[in-house]
Amino acid sequence: MLKTSMPHTPFYVYDQAGIQQQCDRLKTVTLPDVATVLYSLKANPNPSLVETIVNQGLGCDVSSAFELDVALSSGVAPKNIGCVGPYKSTRLLTECVRNNIAFVAVESAEELVELGALKRRYGSDTAILLRLNPNVEISGGSMKMGGAASQFGITEDDLPTVLALAKSHQVAISGVHIYATTRVLDPDSFIANFSALCECLIDLQTRFALPLDAINLGGGFGIPYYKGEAALAVEPMREALLSLQQNLIEKTGATRLFFESGRFIVGExxxxxxxxxxxxxxxxxxxxxxxxxxxxxxxxxxxxxxxxxxxxxxxxxxxxxxxxxxxxxxxxxxxxxxxxxxxxxxxxxxxxxxxxxxxxxxxxxxxxxxxxxxxxxxxxxxxxxxxxxxxxxxxxxxxxxxxxxxxxxxxxxxxxxxxxxxxxKRRYTNIEQEMASESLRRVS
Ligand SMILES: Cc1ncc(COP(=O)(O)O)c(C=O)c1O
Known part of the structure; x- marks a missing residue:
């Protein structure tokens, strides 16, 4: 425990109670028993924050082998970990399947084939989701990551080819992941985007016989950064979001929904x-x-x-x-x-x-x-x-x-x-020794 009232500057300081409160607020807008909110470690992977969030009942969204390691060390159940990101190293994919995490969202044909082979090799239960970049009009977010040209996910145009590739490689697809935008502050825009995504998923399932057992609906819960911006009020969205989720599972037969959030939980x-x-x-x-x-x-x-x-x-x-x-x-x-x-x-x-x-x-x-x-x-x-x-x-x-x-x-x-x-300085010293012990660790 810190004795002095003011530590040496500069420093970061986090408010645990505030983080817990944000987790609880998100849980109220997600369907109990079906939906899991995953904390996106990319926002801040500090193990004490991750542990706080996991103790509050959230899962983890990871994008690197380091983030997966932190998540697993927090004690979160592997069934509450998902992995997403435009590039995943072989090491990361291997650790995901070896630890039987809930899902990996693949973003390319290459990744699909590699992950399929790793899953077979390790006899893993990890579900494979396709990250889609659907043709949906998205509004209200400051950073678009879908519904426009982007490096993320698989476009609707490529979907039939990727589904055929999965079939030919005997790779089972369990569902999809969509992360269309982030930093949405207006509840009406949030609901409109969410509703458009749900409609789009229902439509894609009909058109492409898309498997939708598990759906990662992304997030986009924003926080204010600049003058004139107001915090996102999640409470008024509750009823609409819960009924959209209910409708989605009824129409698609999905058994698990996931949401992802980073900045809303720890940013403020x-x-x-x-x-x-x-x-x-x-x-x-x-x-x-x-x-x-x-x-x-x-x-x-x-x-x-x-x-x-x-x-x-x-x-x-x-x-x-x-x-x-x-x-x-x-x-x-x-x-x-x-x-x-x-x-x-x-x-x-x-x-x-x-x-x-x-x-x-x-x-x-x-x-x-x-x-x-x-x-x-x-x-x-x-x-x-x-x-x-x-x-x-x-x-x-x-x-x-x-x-x-x-x-x-x-x-x-x-x-x-x-x-x-x-x-x-360690980064530049003992290079040969450390590389040797690192490759030993990877082999074992
Ligand atoms: C795929 C994905 N998931 C989750 C997040 C977390 O977003 P936020 O911190 O805005 O909640 C991002 C952010 O870029 C992302 O790209």
């Missing part, structure tokens, strides 16, 4: 805390240099700047890590950018917040309006529980990834270490 429940290290004037701007930036929350810096949309950031008014983790989003409706929680608008000053990297793109927030900042102040970057540690260049400039903390009812636990110089 993770914050990064950084510290102001220096303040300087240049070209009429006041630059505030912090000890974390683009290397810790790529989405909040590079992506948000590209979109010219400010993220939710505020000056920490309380120096207590548990209170920071559980603090609600600051109200940003009336502010240009990043208003501090304390202080009035009248005394606000405009800053350019930057991170520690040697690149002009490491701007955390341009035009950050805040009560006066001083060296030593802490800043909280919100909504970074998902796709921060997993999609930021943590090794850039050799800073390494920072420590991670989890706030639980019994206190604050450290659940991830700051990368040490020794650990970072």
């Amino acid at each position: 429940n993770g914050k990064a805390v950084i510290q102001v290290k220096s303040i300087k004037q240049s070209g009429g701007k006041t630059f505030v240099v912090c000890d974390g930036g683009y290397n810790l929350f790529h989405g909040a810096t590079a992506f948000a700047n590209l979109m010219r949309k400010p993220y939710f950031i505020n000056k920490a008014t309380r120096l207590n890590v548990a209170e920071i983790a559980c603090a609600a989003l600051p109200n940003r409706e009336n502010t240009a950018c990043g208003e501090a929680l304390s202080g009035t608008k009248a005394e606000a000053q405009r800053y350019t917040l930057v991170g520690p990297l040697c690149t002009p793109s490491d701007i955390i927030a341009d035009k950050f309006d805040s009560a006066p900042l001083a060296v030593g102040d802490y800043l909280v970057v919100h909504q970074v529980g998902a796709y921060a540690i997993t999609s930021s260049p943590g090794l850039f400039i050799g800073h390494g990834f920072p420590a991670e903390y989890l706030v639980t009812p019994t206190g604050v636990q450290q659940v991830g270490k700051q990368d040490s110089i020794e650990e970072m």
Whole structure:
């Protein structure tokens, strides 16, 4: 347990109760006994978070051998693990079938043949689903992954060929997976997309005699990142989603449904805390240099700047890590950018917040309006529980990834270490020895 009230910065901090609450909310919109919500480890594979989520009754959605290893170590039942992703290594496919996970969603003809052979070799029960990229109109999500040209899944046009290939290789297909979009915030769009997908599946089954014993319906549950965005209210969707699922299983005969969600579960429940290290004037701007930036929350810096949309950031008014983790989003409706929680608008000053990297793109927030900042102040970057540690260049400039903390009812636990110089150097040392022991492990 953490003794000090404020750890060394920068760090990530997660709110366990918030994560549990999000899991419970998702469970209410999925059909009991038939549907399983899988946590997408790509959002954040921290084993303590995965364990929290699995203890809440969710399964795991994995895309790499590492994620599968973390999932299995969490104690989740293999029948509640699914594997999805445009490329899966032979090692990953082998571990999936050896562990009899619920399903692997294949995304290409090559993968179908390889997985079929591995299943036979290991006498595995793992179901094979086809990931489809159907011709459906999708709306409301910020990132389309279906219903348009994409590297994901098999198009409707290719479906007959792939089904024939499966037959000729004696590979049984048990169902389909569709992940059409993500980050949907509007309940009406969510329901409309979901309804269109269900209709499409019913139609495909009729037209292609598509086996639909298991269906992975994807997800797309969004969270707000920018000013003016509201959180997705799942509660009003409950009735419509449950009745669409009921209709789907009645029409198709499906016995298992799966949903996937990453950011909705952990995104809002993770914050990064950084510290102001220096303040300087240049070209009429006041630059505030912090000890974390683009290397810790790529989405909040590079992506948000590209979109010219400010993220939710505020000056920490309380120096207590548990209170920071559980603090609600600051109200940003009336502010240009990043208003501090304390202080009035009248005394606000405009800053350019930057991170520690040697690149002009490491701007955390341009035009950050805040009560006066001083060296030593802490800043909280919100909504970074998902796709921060997993999609930021943590090794850039050799800073390494920072420590991670989890706030639980019994206190604050450290659940991830700051990368040490020794650990970072390990990548470049003892190469031959480590490769030899790795290949021994693979053989055994
Ligand atoms: C196939 C698949 N499943 C699940 C997810 C998780 O999405 P989210 O974190 O938005 O819930 C993604 C995200 O890209 C995905 O591609």
